[in-house]
Amino acid sequence: LNEQSGEAAAAHASHGLATGESQRADWTIDQGWERYTPEQHGVWKTLFERQTKLLPGRACDEFVAGMHDLPIGPEQIPDFRRLSDVLMKRTGWQVVAVPGLVPDDVFFEHLANRRFPSGHFIRKPHELDYLEEPDVFHDVFGHVPMLMNPVIADYIQAYGQGGLRAQRLGKLAHLARVYWYTVEFGLLKQKDGVRIYGAGIASSYTESVFSLDSASPNRLRFDLERVMRTHYRIDDFQETYFVIDDLDELLQLAHIDFAPLYAKLDSGPEYQPGDVLGSDGVVARGDGSYHAAKAGS
Numbered sequence: 001l002n003e004q005s006g007e008a009a010a011a012h013a014s015h016g017l018a019t020g021e022s023q024r025a026d027w028t029i030d031q032g033w034e035r036y037t038p039e040q041h042g043v044w045k046t047l048f049e050r051q052t053k054l055l056p057g058r059a060c061d062e063f064v065a066g067m068h069d070l071p072i073g074p075e076q077i078p079d080f081r082r083l084s085d086v087l088m089k090r091t092g093w094q095v096v097a098v099p100g101l102v103p104d105d106v107f108f109e110h111l112a113n114r115r116f117p118s119g120h121f122i123r124k125p126h127e128l129d130y131l132e133e134p135d136v137f138h139d140v141f142g143h144v145p146m147l148m149n150p151v152i153a154d155y156i157q158a159y160g161q162g163g164l165r166a167q168r169l170g171k172l173a174h175l176a177r178v179y180w181y182t183v184e185f186g187l188l189k190q191k192d193g194v195r196i197y198g199a200g201i202a203s204s205y206t207e208s209v210f211s212l213d214s215a216s217p218n219r220l221r222f223d224l225e226r227v228m229r230t231h232y233r234i235d236d237f238q239e240t241y242f243v244i245d246d247l248d249e250l251l252q253l254a255h256i257d258f259a260p261l262y263a264k265l266d267s268g269p270e271y272q273p274g275d276v277l278g279s280d281g282v283v284a285r286g287d288g289s290y291h292a293a294k295a296g297s
């Protein structure tokens, strides 16, 4: 979840293991569902309720449908065993618990085998709007509903397989940008307007509003090579969101041989997060006011 290597990030994962918990070679642990305290379930409830109020008319139809069919509700942090039972029947995916960020190769290996690694911990009451590592609210509320969709299910598996290849070719940074601008921060054009499908947006109260309603960010048509050349922000709202026409556009990506593209990326420009190019399909050009105000203050 980081433009540097997940390796470095995982090394200072701050959410340690409770006594008696043990980590397997693939970094998975027991979720320890019985160990969540009433306060922790309460943080989930706060996050769940405010996000559920916000998402109608903002999240894409596939997100809403996935959420509807899963055992996810306000009262308790979901039990991964019950989520996996439903997911497995629908798309063959499972949710496995990890202590936080895991090394890139470990992450990809899980995805390639249709296991979604989810942080088992939940953010503290004073961190509701910002945290560095993916917790159970981001991973389960943000990602798991989309994994109920067969297209996303295949796309994320392909990302895992592609990640292992990209690592061998030294092109991981470029591939990670595709994940970032689709699975995490993607927007989708629906008949009735632009909607959210990215988990980083869908699990964020403030960015759910910013990404769709603010005049500040650019909303540009997704283009694979363009995205692979584009840096992203990990510490603040995105300056640019890339919009796809439908989820099938992602499935096509899963079938492209990236090797020739990686070779092409060895030369040519890199773009900054806020750049708009003459060749871009502009859905909405942002005025950049949000980040400009921050830079000036």
Ligand code: HBI
Pocket (backbone or CB within 6 Å): 001, 002, 004, 005, 006, 098, 100, 101, 102, 103, 104, 107, 117, 118, 119, 134, 176, 179
């Ligand atoms: N680990 N648990 C977890 N979740 C992620 O989203 C994640 C990770 N490790 C590495 C990683 N993401 C990214 O850096 C890769 O997608 C490149």
Ligand code: FE
Pocket (backbone or CB within 6 Å): 001, 134, 138, 139, 143, 184, 199, 200
């Ligand atoms: Fe994520």
